[in-house]
Amino acid sequence: MKCAVIHRPSEAALSLIARKVRDKALRDIIENGHVESIGICQGTVLEIIVASDTAEKTSDVMVCEINGSCPQHMTCLGLFGKTSAVTAAMDAIKAIQF
Template identity: 45%
Template sequence: MKIELINGVSRGTLEITARKAADKKVAERILQNEFTAMGLCQGDVVSILVASDIAEKTSEVVVSELNGMCPQHITCLGIFGDVTSVEESLAAIESRFNKK
């Protein structure tokens, strides 16, 4: 699984992400600049679902699938929140997938 963290997300990146968010309520929150950090996980569907569950159980974050060119497939997970919460979630995800 590919995992990335963006702190202090730029306005343009927020706009791109909002357009890709499957959950329109999350998209609105992204555009309102509610989040100071964004974690991104890319992998197969099973891995994305497991990562989503880990993220929400680890810290106070909001998750949403981010659609790519084929919106019928979950290709990327966005994890949104404050820097510490997103970092904790990504560390737990990375720990889980590095064990395999």
């Protein structure tokens, strides 16, 4: 699974992600710039689901699917929150043996 973190995301990055998030409450948070860091994971459906569960159990992050061009295709997992929380969640995800 590919993983990346964006600390202090730019307005352009936030706008791009907000357009791909279906959850209105989270989209509003993203659009208003109330995101300190973003963790992004790309993998298989199995990897994304396990990563989502691990992230929420590890730290105080908001987790959502970032949709691709086809609504049935789960392409990425987004983790949103404070830098320390996103970093802890991403470390836990990277430690998973798939």
